[in-house]
Amino acid sequence: MGFKEQIDKSRLPEHIAIIMDGNGRWAKNQGKFRSFGHESGVLSVKDIVEGCADIGVKYLTIYAFSTENWNRPIEEVNALMELLIATINNETDTLNKNNVRLNAIGDIASLPQKCIDDLKSAMEETSKNTSCTLTLALSYSARWEIVEAAKKLARQALDQKINIDEITEKVFSSQLTTVDMPDPELMIRTSGEHRISNYLLWQMAYTEFYFTETLWPDFRKEDLFEAIVDYQKRERRFGKISEQLN
Ligand code: IPE
Ligand code: IPE
Ligand code: MG
Numbered sequence: 001m002g003f004k005e006q007i008d009k010s011r012l013p014e015h016i017a018i019i020m021d022g023n024g025r026w027a028k029n030q031g032k033f034r035s036f037g038h039e040s041g042v043l044s045v046k047d048i049v050e051g052c053a054d055i056g057v058k059y060l061t062i063y064a065f066s067t068e069n070w071n072r073p074i075e076e077v078n079a080l081m082e083l084l085i086a087t088i089n090n091e092t093d094t095l096n097k098n099n100v101r102l103n104a105i106g107d108i109a110s111l112p113q114k115c116i117d118d119l120k121s122a123m124e125e126t127s128k129n130t131s132c133t134l135t136l137a138l139s140y141s142a143r144w145e146i147v148e149a150a151k152k153l154a155r156q157a158l159d160q161k162i163n164i165d166e167i168t169e170k171v172f173s174s175q176l177t178t179v180d181m182p183d184p185e186l187m188i189r190t191s192g193e194h195r196i197s198n199y200l201l202w203q204m205a206y207t208e209f210y211f212t213e214t215l216w217p218d219f220r221k222e223d224l225f226e227a228i229v230d231y232q233k234r235e236r237r238f239g240k241i242s243e244q245l246n
Contacts, residue, residue: 042087
């Protein structure tokens with residue numbers, strides 16, 4: 001039996017977050033340029049989006065470019081931005097065909113203007129789709145996001161639009177970029193690295209982590225389904241003891 005058949009559809013994670021990692025190493029292993037790894041990684045994104053839409057995962061959030069990635073060699077940054085623009089433009093039709101809505105989080109204003117424009121139109125063109133929301137984290141880092149949220153609340157307090165004692169976890173969450181999404185139940189990181197790299201720190205307080213040695217360009221639907229099967233074997237206690245869960 002394949003992993004897909006082993007998935008309990010009644011207990012699907014509603015939101016899966018992914019750190020796609022290992023593109024550079026994958027290319028280097030074959031004596032190719034890193035950019036070839038990024039290009040190949042797009043095929044994995046396509047396959048995983050299709051997999052999520054197929055089984056009914058409502059939110060998929062993919063770490064595509066971190067705040068810290070701006071510190072990579074300029075040629076690689078440029079290649080990534082060009083790939084992003086090409087991918088957005090090439091894939092909008094497929095997103096519509098699969099009923100997937102495109103969304104983006106991060107410091108979008110810091111991206112090249114063409115990227116911002118194309119991203120905006122792709123988001124508009126897919127805005128009515130309802131099967132799955134694909135969020136790209138672009139120029140994103142969780143610390144940046146948390147500081148931005150703190151600044152927004154501080155401004156509201158200064159303007160006397162909010163009382164400081166009214167600031168709860170829920171109010172704080174509402175200032176984050178993920179405002180309309182549930183927290184991810186499952187986070188997958190490829191390439192054997194066991195760290196979060198400044199991703200969704202607030203939202204992943206109780207997320208189940210799944211790490212695989214597979215490099216991102218080799219990651220396919222079946223690997224996603226395997227991760228979900230693994231996730232479904234876990235007991236999520238949220239601080240309670242086993243006996244308290246029904
Ligand atoms: C992930 O692959 C893609 C991005 C961070 C944009 P990497 O480029 O980090 O590949 P490795 O980790 O160097 O192999
Ligand atoms: C994390 O991958 C960021 C993205 C996948 C976009 P990195 O490859 O940049 O992370 P580190 O530097 O190894 O932690
Ligand atoms: Mg990496």
